[in-house]
Amino acid sequence: MYDLSGKVAVVTGAGRHGGIGEAIARRFVAAGAKAVLTDIGAPKGERFGAEHIGTAEELQTIVDDINASGGEVVAAVCDVRDEGHVRRAIDTAVERFGRIDVMVNNAGVGYIMNSTLKLTQDDWDAVLEVNLRGAFFGIKHAAKQMIAQGAGGRIISIASQAAKRGFPDLAAYVASKHALVGLTRTAALEFGPHNITVNTVCPNHITTGLGARQNEFRAKSLGITVEELLATRAKQIPLGRVGRTSDIAAMCAFLCSSEADYVTGQNLDVSGGQEMH
Numbered sequence: 001m002y003d004l005s006g007k008v009a010v011v012t013g014a015g016r017h018g019g020i021g022e023a024i025a026r027r028f029v030a031a032g033a034k035a036v037l038t039d040i041g042a043p044k045g046e047r048f049g050a051e052h053i054g055t056a057e058e059l060q061t062i063v064d065d066i067n068a069s070g071g072e073v074v075a076a077v078c079d080v081r082d083e084g085h086v087r088r089a090i091d092t093a094v095e096r097f098g099r100i101d102v103m104v105n106n107a108g109v110g111y112i113m114n115s116t117l118k119l120t121q122d123d124w125d126a127v128l129e130v131n132l133r134g135a136f137f138g139i140k141h142a143a144k145q146m147i148a149q150g151a152g153g154r155i156i157s158i159a160s161q162a163a164k165r166g167f168p169d170l171a172a173y174v175a176s177k178h179a180l181v182g183l184t185r186t187a188a189l190e191f192g193p194h195n196i197t198v199n200t201v202c203p204n205h206i207t208t209g210l211g212a213r214q215n216e217f218r219a220k221s222l223g224i225t226v227e228e229l230l231a232t233r234a235k236q237i238p239l240g241r242v243g244r245t246s247d248i249a250a251m252c253a254f255l256c257s258s259e260a261d262y263v264t265g266q267n268l269d270v271s272g273g274q275e276m277h
Helices: 020-030 056-068 083-097 121-149 171-194 209-222 226-235 245-256
Strands: 008-011 034-039 073-077 102-105 153-158 196-203 267-270
Touching: 008 020, 008 083, 020 034, 020 056, 020 102, 020 245, 034 056, 034 083, 056 073, 073 083, 083 121, 102 121, 121 153, 121 171, 121 196, 153 171, 153 245, 171 196, 196 245, 209 226, 245 267
Parallel strands: 008 034, 008 102, 034 073, 102 153, 153 196, 196 267
Antiparallel strands: none
């Protein structure tokens, strides 16, 4: 277990049970960190319906459960598309815990799937606004606060296997994750002199609640069952199993630990060997 005692983190997109954000938060807290957990809080239009987002109520149940187990976390409603929301989430960390040491840009949209010919401007904008603009705001304002504190910090964005290759029916998602790689490399160059590391974690497919919708879409498009799809995926992975949220949380914990002091500007595959570049 990496020691994150005394560290303060902000984790976006952490308001759904079984999600990557929740897993990251729990791993950080188990290692001694305090955290602000955020999610959008309420439905906003057809592309951000109740079935797709972390509500304020669900976010609070996660926070309450972590605190009941001895953690110290707080909830903050945050629509990452809004720069003011992101800035306030970071301000919340400073107000409640005195500082911010870790920013995890985890909020993302992966459930808008369609062929490029059928993809609408509104679909494109919805994906890019969350996956890329939201991460930009998180990087920008976390770095500002970390520079002001003068003690360095860690910024992690959750990218994807889709940051390394193309996938049919996911043009906007793939574009957003490829762009996130470039944003990360530039931020690493700019903030390195301040001892702030900036990296992405690139999972292969993880079957969270939202990942299940991807499974259903892909299985239907291939004319097979979800079980057959998952079995096929496992065969494509050298380690022989699909990814888990705990795999991603473990990499994030490593990147926030002293063991990763010299790691920055990297886009790290956590895919059981499915991606090797």
